[in-house]
Structures are given as structure tokens and as C-alpha cells.
Amino acid sequence: MSRDFDQRRRRFLTTTATVVGGGGLVAAAVPFLTSLQPSARARIASGPVDVDISDLRKGGARRTVKWRGRPVVVLYRTPEMIGELRENDPQLRDPKSLKAQQPEFARNEYRSLRPEYLVLLAQCTHFGCVPIYLAAGAEHNLGEDWNGGFYCPCHRSRFDLAGRVYKGVPAQLNLEVPLYRFSGEQKLIIGEEAV
Numbered sequence: 001m002s003r004d005f006d007q008r009r010r011r012f013l014t015t016t017a018t019v020v021g022g023g024g025l026v027a028a029a030v031p032f033l034t035s036l037q038p039s040a041r042a043r044i045a046s047g048p049v050d051v052d053i054s055d056l057r058k059g060g061a062r063r064t065v066k067w068r069g070r071p072v073v074v075l076y077r078t079p080e081m082i083g084e085l086r087e088n089d090p091q092l093r094d095p096k097s098l099k100a101q102q103p104e105f106a107r108n109e110y111r112s113l114r115p116e117y118l119v120l121l122a123q124c125t126h127f128g129c130v131p132i133y134l135a136a137g138a139e140h141n142l143g144e145d146w147n148g149g150f151y152c153p154c155h156r157s158r159f160d161l162a163g164r165v166y167k168g169v170p171a172q173l174n175l176e177v178p179l180y181r182f183s184g185e186q187k188l189i190i191g192e193e194a195v
Contacts, residue, residue: 048191050183053117060135060148064122067190071122071130072178074188081161082116084136084147085109088160093167097174100125105194106177111162113194119180120163122150126171129154150175 049067051074056063059078064071086109089095097107105113112118122130129152136148142158150159155170163175181194 048189051188051190052186053188054186056117060133062133065190067178072190073118073120073122073133075118075120075133075161077116077118077161079116081148082110085160085162088147088164088166091166092160092164093172094174095164097164097177100173100176102174102177103179103193109162109164111164111174111177113180113182117188118162119177119188119190120150121176121178123176124152124154124157124171125165125173125175126152126155126157126169131157131159131175 049065049072051063051065053063053074053076055061056074056076058076059081060075062073062075064073066072089109094100095109097111102111110118111120124131131150131152134142134146134148134151136146138148142151147161149161150163152158152171157169157171158166159171159175160166163177165171165174178190179193180188180190181192182188
């Protein structure tokens with residue numbers, strides 16, 4: 001009888017220890033796993049950004065906004081600026097944006113949903129510096145054939161008015177086009193796919 005009692009007692013203690021230990025493990029794991037969730041501030045910062053484009057009507061008019069902590073430039077292009085894009089093709093590494101992972105709508109010479117509006121992450125694909133916009137005819141020393149575009153002052157990479165990289169510069173890839181969509185004629189949302 002004593003031996004039978006010892007076995008039941010041992011089973012009871014083993015079961016109790018297992019249940020209490022499992023409960024402790026769950027109690028310790030819940031706060032740890034909860035801490036891995038992004039904060040409300042981080043969720044807001046990584047969410048979509050609304051951009052009012054109603055005042056971008058002049059050629060070269062642009063606006064820079066922050067999305068996910070990175071600068072995004074929205075550039076209004078005139079029909080003349082759009083017409084000059086094909087002239088650059090022989091001088092570009094990837095005129096149709098086939099080398100880098102881009103949204104499907106950016107795999108053309110305009111690299112945009114609407115040809116007149118260009119939306120780009122303003123970070124050079126070489127080392128992440130912020131390229132500056134230089135209009136055609138602006139004071140620069142990029143050559144007489146410069147039709148306007150973006151110039152990275154860190155290592156002299158050049159990109160055309162569609163963010164496509166020229167040959168012979170350190171950057172190997174075109175500037176990145178983020179997902180975006182228009183939510184009306186005068187507003188776009190960066191960070192959401194077009195429907």
C-alpha cells in the first residue's frame with residue numbers, strides 16, 4: 001500500500017509541477033511576444049501617407065514628404081519633360097526598369113501611374129544619399145545635354161526625370177518607385193497599391 005501511495009503521490013507532484021511550469025512559461029512568454037509587436041507610433045509611421053498635389057502645376061514643381069522615415073519626392077512633369085524621356089534611353093543602364101524590383105506600373109519610360117506625376121524614393125541606390133533635383137538649364141556642370149533630373153552629390157550618380165540611372169556612374173539601379181495610388185485628381189496615397 002505504501003508503494004502504491006508513493007506512485008500516486010509522485011504522479012500528482014509530477015503533474016502539478018508540469019502544469020505550474022507550463023503556466024509559468026506561458027506567463028513569461030506573453031509579455032515577451034507582445035513586446036515584439038510594433039508600437040502604435042511605429043504602425044502610424046509605416047502606414048500610408050496622403051499627399052495633396054493640387055498646387056503642383058508648373059514644370060518641375062515638386063513636393064517631398066516622409067514615408068517610413070524616408071524622403072519621397074513627387075514631381076510634376078510637363079509634356080515637354082515627358083517627351084524628352086525617350087531621348088535618354090541610349091545613355092541609361094535600365095531604361096525599362098527591368099533589373100530592380102519595381103511595381104509593375106513602373107516598368108516603362110514614365111515609371112508612374114500617370115505620366116505627368118513622378119513618385120520616387122529620394123535615396124540614391126548606391127549608398128542611400130539624397131539626390132537633388134536639377135532642372136534643365138539650371139546652373140550645374142553636368143554637361144550641355146542634361147535634360148533635367150536628379151543628381152547625387154555624394155558620389156556623382158545621375159538619374160533622369162523618371163529616376164532612371166545613367167551609365168558610367170556608381171549607382172547601378174534606378175531610383176525606387178514606392179507603391180502609391182491616386183485617391184482623386186488632386187490627392188495621392190503613398191504606401192497603398194493602386195486598385
